[in-house]
Structure formats: structure tokens, C-alpha cells
Amino acid sequence: MPHKTDGAGFHTLHKDLDRLSHAEIAQMHAFRPVWRLGLTVLGVVGALMLVLALSGASPGLLAVGSGLVVAAWLGMAIGANDVANSLGPAVGAGAIRLVPGLALVAVAGIAGAVLAGDAVSERLAGGIVRLAPLAGGTRASMAMLAALVGAASWITLATGIGLPVSTSHSIVGGITGAGAVTLGIGGVDWAMVAMIASVWVATPVLAGGIAAGVLVLLRTRVVEAADRGAAALRWLPPMVALMCGLFVAYVVLLLAGTTSFIALEIAAAAAAAVAGFMVTRRRVLRELAEHPRKPSIKRLLRPALLAGVVMLGFAHGANDVGNIAGPLSVILQGRIATSAGLVPALVLAAGGLAIATGTLFFGRRLVNMVGSGITKLNTGRAFCVTLATAVTVLGASHLGLPVSTTHVAVGGVFGVGFAREWLDRRRNRQAQDMPAEETQRRVLVRRSHVMTITLAWLVTLPITATLGALTCALVLWSTGV
Structure with a gap:
């Protein structure tokens, strides 16, 4: 994040996006054990469906048994695949060690799933397909089972061929296709599907704006200050205090569940803000005592980055648990105490536990790769991206909108890159100073990543809708429901 006076600064966005590409490649390799487990799960579910169908077993039993198996694997896949978004930068910056970090993200994810996962879960359970006429019926359960199987099949296939896709996108597509087969085209709320798809485009842009704003604040007020130590002491503790206070107030x-406990909320937020302020101030003072002439931004930002990790882990659990809990709650309706359209806390907790299991058992290798010197972002930029991603995903979760955490993070990287260029121009670094070939390369890099993001959700939605529809038609036909 420090300012550079030579032409190397022009390569920053290219390098960050290149590191993100390395992280995606590392992600694909680290995900292989989960991918092999996914192949096994799909085989087991296929055999189970065949045996139960031939034996004349209850279709409801078929839906519950198969649904639980697929949902459990999807949860572990989510936990293993997305943990690097939360933890990789913090481990790479030395803000926290790997094992405690995995445990922290797992706990934060469970908390997010249980406390804030209901909005997205209910949207997926009944907001995309109008299941009210089938509430509690077997056809509704079969539709959601087909959606889970369709999404799991695409994720497994895409991972096998090296194409990174979003679980949220896959589930939305699977539910859309299965719902169209079960209730007809009119049974799908196409306006809702279109709104969710538009949010997939808008959230990376929003994250980019937030990340850019935070970076401009840090660089102009702290990094480039005449007295960096005094500026850090003035700005960083209040910033972390604000983050902690607002987050705890939200929790x-x-x-x-109501604003009638306003005194408790204020007290808890104030306590969290004071704790964040004191911890950050002590960290800054220690850094100034050890390196009074040139304090390290990397070490100064460790408390802020750690707070961002907790927020992002919570946001990830709140948003992604819906991919499991939404369909599963429909499958389990009538077999556990729940009302139509509501997702019980037990299902949310189980989904959060599945995600946490994937984080703990399969996340170690991926975080090591992403947190290494090859793929990690600069600590300051990583903090900006982490905070922007957490705020954006939390906002989407509160509104009940499933989004891709990875795509939101890519938007944050773009925002940081553009903000650095704007700051460079303010320091009288003229555009003509940049070589023409560098300008062209940056255009190509940006276009490549934008196309990758766009292609991911454009392709995933119709493919998973088709897989969900075919699976649903097959299940309904084989069981005679």
C-alpha cells in the first residue's frame, strides 16, 4: 500500500488480479478432496434413489434421506471452498495463526447461519417458486431434492473441468428448473429470479465502491501522512472501534429480535467499540515503540484485519447457509416442527455446522496456498477488500438475497485498483507517463476478469436450471408422485 514513485505502481491492479487468478487455481487444486467426496455422494444418492424407488418405499423417505446426504456435502463444499476469502489475507499478514483462524471463521460462520441466515433461507425456500399450493406435500420435497442434486452435479462437474462456479448461483438455478417442472412455468417468480441475477452484477460494483473509499481514507490519512505513527494513532483505533461497535449492535x-432492548444494544455496542479501540491503540503503540521511524502498515492493520475476518465469516455463514437450509427446510416440512415458509433454527444450525465442518477439515490446505507470499494481497488492500466484502454480503443477507462471496471480493479488488490509480493521478502522475502496451494489458486483464464473472453466472443459471428440471422430472416419474 505505500506510495511508489516509479512505474511499478501502474502494475498494481494487474498484479492483484493475477494473484486472484493464482488463488482460484490454488482453490481448484485444494478442493480436489471435496470434489472426490462429491462424486461419491452423487453415486450414493443415485443408488439410494434407485433402490428406494424399486422397493416402493415412501417418496418422503427418499427425499429426506437423499436430501440430507446432498445438503451435508454441499455445506462442506461451501466451507472448504470459501474459507480462503475470509481467512487467507489474515493468515498471510500474520494477524492470526492458521488453526485458531479456522476455528474463529467456523464459529463466526455458525453464528451467522443461526442468527442471520433465515432471510436468505426463506427466500430460497419459498421466494423463487410459489410452493404454497404444495406446502408440506411430497411434490414440493421432490422439487427441492432435485434442485439440490442439480446444483451438486454442476458444482462437481465444473470443479472437475476447472471452472469456478458459485453455489448460490447453482442453487437458484436448480430451484428455478425444478419448480418449473413441478408447478409449470407460471409457478416460478421470474421477476424475483431477474432481481437476484441483477444483484449478482450490482454487488461486486457496490463492494468496489466501498473498498475504494476505505483505501482512499487509509492512504490519504495514514499511509501518506507526514507523521505516519501519529496519523495511525489518530485514525486506526476509532476505525476499528466503529467496526466492532456497529457489528456487535447488529448481532x-x-x-x-426487537428494538425494545435498545439499552442492551447500546451497552453491548459501546463495550465492543471500547475493546476494539483499546486493542488497536495498544497494537499501534507497540509498533511505534519498536519502529518509531517507519512503522509497518502491515503490522498496524492486523487488529482491523482480524475484525474484518470475523465480520466476513459471519456474513458468509448468514448468506451461504441458505443454499442448504432453504431447500432442506422444504424437504423436512411435516417431519419437524415448522410452519410453511419458515426455516427453523435447527435446520440453520445444521447448515452452519456443515459449513464449519468443511472449513475445519478441508480449509487448511487452501488457506495455506492463498495466504502464502505467492497469492496474498498487500495487507492494506486485503483489509479494504475484506471489509467491503463483509459489508456487502451482510447487506445482501439482511435483504434475503443470495450472492457469491468470491465475485463480491473480485469487485473489491477492482475498486482498490481503480482507487490507487485515481490517487496516483492526483499526485500529478499523468496518463501519458504510462506505456501504451501497459494500458492495453490492463484493459485486457480487466476485460478478462469481468468476462469471467459474467460468464460464471450466465452459464450457471441455465445449466443448473436444466439439470434441476431433468432431475425433478426423473424423480417424479420414478416415484409416481
């Missing part, structure tokens, strides 16, 4: 509001 307490979720716990209370």
Missing part, C-alpha cells in the same frame, strides 16, 4: 439486534 445484538438479531439476538433480541
Whole structure:
């Protein structure tokens, strides 16, 4: 994040995007054990469906048994695949060690799933397909089972061929296709599907704006200050205090479920803000005592980055648990105490536990790769991206909108890159100073990543809708429901 006076600064966005590409490649390799497990799960589910169908067993039993198996694997896949978004930068910056970091992200993810996962889960359970006429019926369960199987099949296939895709996108597509077969084209809320798809485009842009704003603040007020130490002491503790206070206020509001406990919310937020302020101030003072002439931004930002990790882990659990809990709650309706359209806390907790299991058992290798010197972002830029991603995903979760955490993070990387260029221009670095070939390369890099993001959701939605529809038609035909 420090300012550079030579032409190397022009390569920053290219390097960050290149590192993101390396992270995606590392992700694909680290995900192989989960991918092999996915192949096994799909084989087991296929055999189970065949045996139960031939034996004349209850279709409801078929849906519950198969649904639980597929949902459990999807949860572990989510936990293993996305943990690097939360933890990789913090481990690479030395803000936290790997094992405690995995445990922290796992706990934060469970908390997010239980406390804030209901909005997205309910949207997926009943907001895309109008299941009210089938509430509690076997056909509704079969539709959601088909959606889970269709999404799991595409994720497994895409991983096998090296194409990174989003679980959220896959589930939305699977539910859309299965719902169209079960209830007809009119049974799908196409306006809702279109809105969710538009949010997939808008959230990376929003994250980019937030990340850019945070970076401009840090660089102009701290990094480039005449006295960096004094500026860090003035700006960083209040910033972390604000982050901690607002986040805890949000969590307490979720716990209370009402604004009538305003005194408790204020007290908890104030306590969190004071704790964040004191911890950050002590960290800054220690750094200034050890390196009074040139304090390290990397070490100064460790407390802020750690707070961002907790927020992003919570946001990830809140948003991605819906991919499991939404369909599973429909499958389990009538077999557990729940009302139509509502997702019980037990299902949310189980989904959060599945994600946490994937994080703990399969996340170690991926975080090591992403947190290494090859793929990690600069600590300051990583903090900006982490905070922007957490805020954006939390906002989407509150509105009940499933989004891709990875795509949101890519938007944050773009925002940081563009903000650095704008700051460079403010320092009288003229555009003509940049070689023409560098300008062309940056255009190509950006276009490549934009096309990758766009292609991912454009392709995933119709493919998973088709797989969900075919699976649903096959299940309904084989069981005679």
C-alpha cells in the first residue's frame, strides 16, 4: 500500500488480479478432496434413489434421506471452498495463526447461519417458486431434492473441468428448473429470479465502491501522512472501534429480535467499540515503540484485519447457509416442527455446522496456498477488500438475497485498483507517463476478469436450471408422485 514513485505502481491492479487468478487455481487444486467426496455422494444418492424407488418405499423417505446426504456435502463444499476469502489475507499478514483462524471463521460462520441466515433461507425456500399450493406435500420435497442434486452435479462437474462456479448461483438455478417442472412455468417468480441475477452484477460494483473509499481514507490519512505513527494513532483505533461497535449492535439486534432492548444494544455496542479501540491503540503503540521511524502498515492493520475476518465469516455463514437450509427446510416440512415458509433454527444450525465442518477439515490446505507470499494481497488492500466484502454480503443477507462471496471480493479488488490509480493521478502522475502496451494489458486483464464473472453466472443459471428440471422430472416419474 505505500506510495511508489516509479512505474511499478501502474502494475498494481494487474498484479492483484493475477494473484486472484493464482488463488482460484490454488482453490481448484485444494478442493480436489471435496470434489472426490462429491462424486461419491452423487453415486450414493443415485443408488439410494434407485433402490428406494424399486422397493416402493415412501417418496418422503427418499427425499429426506437423499436430501440430507446432498445438503451435508454441499455445506462442506461451501466451507472448504470459501474459507480462503475470509481467512487467507489474515493468515498471510500474520494477524492470526492458521488453526485458531479456522476455528474463529467456523464459529463466526455458525453464528451467522443461526442468527442471520433465515432471510436468505426463506427466500430460497419459498421466494423463487410459489410452493404454497404444495406446502408440506411430497411434490414440493421432490422439487427441492432435485434442485439440490442439480446444483451438486454442476458444482462437481465444473470443479472437475476447472471452472469456478458459485453455489448460490447453482442453487437458484436448480430451484428455478425444478419448480418449473413441478408447478409449470407460471409457478416460478421470474421477476424475483431477474432481481437476484441483477444483484449478482450490482454487488461486486457496490463492494468496489466501498473498498475504494476505505483505501482512499487509509492512504490519504495514514499511509501518506507526514507523521505516519501519529496519523495511525489518530485514525486506526476509532476505525476499528466503529467496526466492532456497529457489528456487535447488529448481532445484538438479531439476538433480541426487537428494538425494545435498545439499552442492551447500546451497552453491548459501546463495550465492543471500547475493546476494539483499546486493542488497536495498544497494537499501534507497540509498533511505534519498536519502529518509531517507519512503522509497518502491515503490522498496524492486523487488529482491523482480524475484525474484518470475523465480520466476513459471519456474513458468509448468514448468506451461504441458505443454499442448504432453504431447500432442506422444504424437504423436512411435516417431519419437524415448522410452519410453511419458515426455516427453523435447527435446520440453520445444521447448515452452519456443515459449513464449519468443511472449513475445519478441508480449509487448511487452501488457506495455506492463498495466504502464502505467492497469492496474498498487500495487507492494506486485503483489509479494504475484506471489509467491503463483509459489508456487502451482510447487506445482501439482511435483504434475503443470495450472492457469491468470491465475485463480491473480485469487485473489491477492482475498486482498490481503480482507487490507487485515481490517487496516483492526483499526485500529478499523468496518463501519458504510462506505456501504451501497459494500458492495453490492463484493459485486457480487466476485460478478462469481468468476462469471467459474467460468464460464471450466465452459464450457471441455465445449466443448473436444466439439470434441476431433468432431475425433478426423473424423480417424479420414478416415484409416481
